[in-house]
Amino acid sequence: MRGVPSDALPPDPFAGDPHDPALSLDGPEPEEAEELSDVERDEIVADLADLAVYQALLEGRGVRGIVVDCGDCGEQHFHEWSLLRASLQQLLDEGQMRPHEPAFDPDPSSYVTWEYCRGYADAVLSDS
Numbered sequence: 057m058r059g060v061p062s063d064a065l066p067p068d069p070f071a072g073d074p075h076d077p078a079l080s081l082d083g084p085e086p087e088e089a090e091e092l093s094d095v096e097r098d099e100i101v102a103d104l105a106d107l108a109v110y111q112a113l114l115e116g117r118g119v120r121g122i123v124v125d126c127g128d129c130g131e132q133h134f135h136e137w138s139l140l141r142a143s144l145q146q147l148l149d150e151g152q153m154r155p156h157e158p159a160f161d162p163d164p165s166s167y168v169t170w171e172y173c174r175g176y177a178d179a180v181l182s183d184s
Contacts, residue, residue, distance in 0.1 A: 068154070090151060091151060092147075092148070092151050097148065100144055100147055100148045101148065103144055104141065104144050104145065104148070106173070106174070106177075107137070107140060107141055107144065108141075109177055110122075110173035110174075110176075110177060111137045111141075113173075113176060113177055113180055114168065114173065114176065115137060118166060119166060119167065119168055120134075120136055120137070120162075120163075120166040120167060121134060121135045121136040121137050121139070121140060121166075121167050122134075122135050122137075122140055122167060122168060122169065122170055122173065123135075123164065123167040123168065123169055124169075124170070132164070133159075134159040134162035134164070134167050135159070135167075136159065
């Protein structure tokens with residue numbers, strides 16, 4: 057499996073800047089990311105492998121990525137293939153994901169759920 061380069065996501069424009077405006081915000085100190093367990097790492101590696109299959113099967117059919125219903129905000133989040141791959145790779149490498157900008161004006165008909173991808177792949181691959 058090919059890794060995602062660390063520069064796939066935009067860098068923090070204030071990284072290492074002692075004048076970072078976020079440093080003045082009241083709040084708890086950022087916590088160190090906990091180490092992923094072997095089971096968690098295996099699940100992320102499996103997700104990355106599945107994602108590659110889903111993209112190979114669906115991108116040519118006009119699917120741009122995966123939509124996720126967010127339990128925190130109640131909104132749908134639209135993730136293009138490369139962004140989701142970069143986020144999963146970052147989770148695997150660093151134990152956490154950086155926040156990222158939401159998709160700009162996504163067309164919901166161009167995104168499918170992870171469950172749809174799984175079912176589609178199962179159907180296509182079982183016919184082979």
